[in-house]
Amino acid sequence: xxxxxxxxxxxxxxxxxxxxxxxxxxxxxxxxxxxxxxxxxxxxxxxxxxxxxxxxxxxxxxxxxxxxxxxxxxxxxxxxxxxxxxxxxxx
Numbered sequence: 001x002x003x004x005x006x007x008x009x010x011x012x013x014x015x016x017x018x019x020x021x022x023x024x025x026x027x028x029x030x031x032x033x034x035x036x037x038x039x040x041x042x043x044x045x046x047x048x049x050x051x052x053x054x055x056x057x058x059x060x061x062x063x064x065x066x067x068x069x070x071x072x073x074x075x076x077x078x079x080x081x082x083x084x085x086x087x088x089x090x091x
Contacts, residue, residue: 008075009063013051020049027054027086030077036066
């Protein structure tokens with residue numbers, strides 16, 4: 001199971017970095033943000049140009065803070081094209 005999780009993390013990171021580098025953009029924003037953290041208290045809105053999950057305040061968090069179910073939700077959103085590209089930082 002850990003192998004599958006690592007594979008999905010790597011696949012999402014490489015997809016985001018490749019997509020954002022090609023368009024000179026900052027972040028892949030998910031259309032439906034997910035709740036992360038052990039109690040679901042963090043809102044993850046997308047993956048930044050470094051391949052890390054990001055919160056609305058543009059703070060990157062570790063992939064390990066996202067449960068497998070939410071990680072799969074992120075993966076399927078990116079796979080189905082349910083995202084937008086953010087060109088610049090909000091600040």
